[in-house]
Amino acid sequence: MDLDLKLVRNTLVVKVQGELDMLIADKMRYEVDKKLEENNIKNLIINLEKVNFIDSSGLGVIIGRYKKISAVNGRMYIVGARPPVEKILHFSGINKLIPMYSSEQDIINI
Amino acid sequence: MNVKNYVRFEFQSLPENVAFARACVAAFAAQLDCTLDAIEEIKLVVSEAVSNSIIHGYGNRPNEKVVVAASIFDDRTLEIIVEDYGSGIKDVEKAIQPTFSSDPARMGLGFTFMKSFMDEMEILSKPGEGTSVRLKRSFFAKDKEAYA
Ligand SMILES: Nc1ncnc2c1ncn2[C@@H]1O[C@H](COP(=O)(O)OP(=O)(O)O)[C@@H](O)[C@H]1O
Ligand SMILES: [Mg+2]
Numbered sequence: 609m610d611l612d613l614k615l616v617r618n619t620l621v622v623k624v625q626g627e628l629d630m631l632i633a634d635k636m637r638y639e640v641d642k643k644l645e646e647n648n649i650k651n652l653i654i655n656l657e658k659v660n661f662i663d664s665s666g667l668g669v670i671i672g673r674y675k676k677i678s679a680v681n682g683r684m685y686i687v688g689a690r691p692p693v694e695k696i697l698h699f700s701g702i703n704k705l706i707p708m709y710s711s712e713q714d715i716i717n718i
Numbered sequence: 719m720n721v722k723n724y725v726r727f728e729f730q731s732l733p734e735n736v737a738f739a740r741a742c743v744a745a746f747a748a749q750l751d752c753t754l755d756a757i758e759e760i761k762l763v764v765s766e767a768v769s770n771s772i773i774h775g776y777g778n779r780p781n782e783k784v785v786v787a788a789s790i791f792d793d794r795t796l797e798i799i800v801e802d803y804g805s806g807i808k809d810v811e812k813a814i815q816p817t818f819s820s821d822p823a824r825m826g827l828g829f830t831f832m833k834s835f836m837d838e839m840e841i842l843s844k845p846g847e848g849t850s851v852r853l854k855r856s857f858f859a860k861d862k863e864a865y866a
Contacts, residue, residue: 630769631733661758663765664827672823692758699834700827 628666650682657688767800775804
């Protein structure tokens, strides 16, 4: 499975694996929104540790979730982006909207 | 400039094939002995162009055809062409503007990535007939002797 969703207290943690393009993006949009609504969750962590490629379809799902989360005053973080992915996140300016951390532990510690 | 090597392939307009297309072109471009960063950028632009054909050109209809061609010229230039026979683009100038998208859920960054990571981008499009995106990038500065 290239998508792993788990609830940690009031936060949904989404781990993506592989290449975050239009194929996984559509699935991710659907699964994440379903989980957020079902459990009435406001906070989201997207773990990109195991993602080796992202394109604008992948960026689109992330930004789309950010809009939803900020509309309900929730918090959202991106975690573990590796250099090639990080470069694209920076290029798109997403890092100015969504705080980026190197690990989930770093968020718990803040 | 003479063509040194050339590939051309076509595939069904399915999301699964976007990864296939970018991996193929990346493997082909590796013959240029360019940096891994450059290979990543090539993957990205192919992904953007092919996704556009499937999403916008064909409105996600799965039984249509996308054609990808790539050439290496003897001056170490790479040319990539992505073609569809879909809806076409009415106003290309507008379509290539950063953040323009005809779909509010999308980012409108595909053409911006293609333009930024390649040296040249040319779009031929006719409403109702389809779109051809031609991208070019030169690698002559680096590793010249290694390639000779
Ligand atoms: N192959 C294509 N066929 C038809 N329209 C296209 C095609 N490629 C791009 N477009 C149009 O150009 C716009 C901008 O494309 P792009 O920069 O990739 O952004 P996005 O895909 O996020 O919309 C698209 O929203 C679409 O209207
Ligand atoms: Mg696009």
